[in-house]
Amino acid sequence: MTSKIVPVIMAGGKGTRLWPLSRASAPKQFLEFLGEKTLFQKTLERVADTALYEAPVVVTNVDFRFLVAEQARTTGIALASILLEPVARNTAPALAAAAVLIERLHGADVVMQVLASDHEIDAGDVYFDCISRAKAAAGAGRLVTFGITPHEAATGYGYIETGEGIGNGAYAVRRFVEKPDRARAEAMLAEGGYLWNSGMFMLPVGLFLRELRQYAPEVLDAAAAAVAKARHDLDFERLDEEAFARAPDISVDYAIFEKTPIAAVVPSSFGWSDLGSWDSVWKTGRRDEAGNVTDGSTTLFDTRNSLVLSRDIHVAVQGLEDVAVIASEDAVYVGRLEDSQNVGRLVKLLAAEARTAKLTETHPTAYRPWGGYTSVLNGERFQVKRLFVTPGKRLSLQKHHHRSEHWIVVRGTAEVTIGEKTVPLRENESVYIPQGELHRLANPGKILLELIEVQTGSYLGEDDIIRVEDEFGRG
Numbered sequence: 001m002t003s004k005i006v007p008v009i010m011a012g013g014k015g016t017r018l019w020p021l022s023r024a025s026a027p028k029q030f031l032e033f034l035g036e037k038t039l040f041q042k043t044l045e046r047v048a049d050t051a052l053y054e055a056p057v058v059v060t061n062v063d064f065r066f067l068v069a070e071q072a073r074t075t076g077i078a079l080a081s082i083l084l085e086p087v088a089r090n091t092a093p094a095l096a097a098a099a100v101l102i103e104r105l106h107g108a109d110v111v112m113q114v115l116a117s118d119h120e121i122d123a124g125d126v127y128f129d130c131i132s133r134a135k136a137a138a139g140a141g142r143l144v145t146f147g148i149t150p151h152e153a154a155t156g157y158g159y160i161e162t163g164e165g166i167g168n169g170a171y172a173v174r175r176f177v178e179k180p181d182r183a184r185a186e187a188m189l190a191e192g193g194y195l196w197n198s199g200m201f202m203l204p205v206g207l208f209l210r211e212l213r214q215y216a217p218e219v220l221d222a223a224a225a226a227v228a229k230a231r232h233d234l235d236f237e238r239l240d241e242e243a244f245a246r247a248p249d250i251s252v253d254y255a256i257f258e259k260t261p262i263a264a265v266v267p268s269s270f271g272w273s274d275l276g277s278w279d280s281v282w283k284t285g286r287r288d289e290a291g292n293v294t295d296g297s298t299t300l301f302d303t304r305n306s307l308v309l310s311r312d313i314h315v316a317v318q319g320l321e322d323v324a325v326i327a328s329e330d331a332v333y334v335g336r337l338e339d340s341q342n343v344g345r346l347v348k349l350l351a352a353e354a355r356t357a358k359l360t361e362t363h364p365t366a367y368r369p370w371g372g373y374t375s376v377l378n379g380e381r382f383q384v385k386r387l388f389v390t391p392g393k394r395l396s397l398q399k400h401h402h403r404s405e406h407w408i409v410v411r412g413t414a415e416v417t418i419g420e421k422t423v424p425l426r427e428n429e430s431v432y433i434p435q436g437e438l439h440r441l442a443n444p445g446k447i448l449l450e451l452i453e454v455q456t457g458s459y460l461g462e463d464d465i466i467r468v469e470d471e472f473g474r475g
């Protein structure tokens with residue numbers, strides 16, 4: 001048995017509250033917002049201290065498996081396991097599966113810390129003091145949650161009412177409160193004894209499994225069967241779909257924490273945000289003297305207290321106040337910061353229209369196990385993409401029935417297979433791939449390989465790929 005904490009990182013969400021940067025296929029935990037690291041990578045770094053933590057277990061959606069593996073690789077932090085959910089079943093089944101796996105790896109007496117992968121956290125001394133107090137409370141036989149000390153009457157979070165003190169700076173949980181309206185939130189702040197529900201936990205594995213058995217046996221049975229029948233695939237553990245699908249779709253709050261008498265909360269005053277709206281991104285960002293937070297190619301004049309982000313085009317903003325202007329490669333959002341929690345309603349309108357639905361689903365940049373591509377230009381019978389291939393990776397050996405391709409290397413060195421022939425391709429060199437010809441692209445170098453790909457043909461869909469050989473197990 002280990003005395004270290006086993007981190008469990010939840011990375012399967014598909015939220016679109018930060019549209020247009022986040023999409024169903026590119027959720028916020030895997031995007032760079034303000035800085036050069038994603039929220040998922042920052043979460044990994046918070047559990048990188050090997051004196052305190054064992055290697056983390058990541059629970060994610062099967063569609064995000066290569067994103068998780070690649071972003072973990074770039075941090076240099078080894079993972080104990082990547083558990084793949086075949087269907088979405090909320091946090092209780094996901095954590096049950098993680099607990100069953102951790103019991104198998106480390107025994108029932110270890111403590112697991114549950115972290116969301118899409119939160120912004122100030123991981124300083126105050127944070128790690130809260131971790132220490134939560135671990136002590138868990139060791140004393142409690143299921144522990146972290147309650148953030150509120151600094152405003154927020155309506156976007158649930159609340160926890162604290163009960164009596166139980167030592168180690170922890171308190172019994174008196175009750176959970178659903179997201180309140182403004183008047184109720186202000187009344188709770190005035191009354192005191194209420195904390196924001198962060199969705200982070202410290203759980204003794206054996207005790208958590210015992211409470212699952214008592215209060216949510218259907219959840220535990222389905223999760224245990226899914227782990228027992230899991231299939232190992234490259235760096236992943238694929239939970240059995242039939243077994244996992246039998247689990248009720250229920251959060252761990254409803255399934256366990258609102259029922260168990262041993263729930264505890266550690267009041268936590270470290271900087272925290274779930275980045276659930278553009279307003280919260282603005283609040284956590286570094287503001288200039290006019291109160292503006294900017295990132296990317298932007299120019300602001302006579303503009304105050306605003307958030308302006310651009311991923312491609314140059315954005316100029318003049319004479320505005322308290323607004324969010326967010327430009328992705330293919331869409332722009334403009335709205336009042338105070339209304340940004342309602343972006344989800346706008347996304348629903350976009351999703352309901354055939355001409356705009358794709359803007360909510362896919363991102364111009366798509367990630368693959370070998371790297372990815374960005375769509376640059378689309379036209380009738382042609383499209384242009386920027387390909388990027390990670391050092392040491394290669395694409396599948398494939399062919400296309402309806403298109404031919406031209407590749408131009410702009411950075412790095414490529415190894416190109418065409419039919420029976422394999423040739424090196426250096427910067428400023430190009431090659432033509434005829435329609436129907438077997439081909440493969442590889443990066444044998446030590447830097448990222450970047451190419452411009454021009455496709456021409458009668459059909460240019462991503463499903464026109466016949467894979468003959470693929471090391472990533474794709475058909």
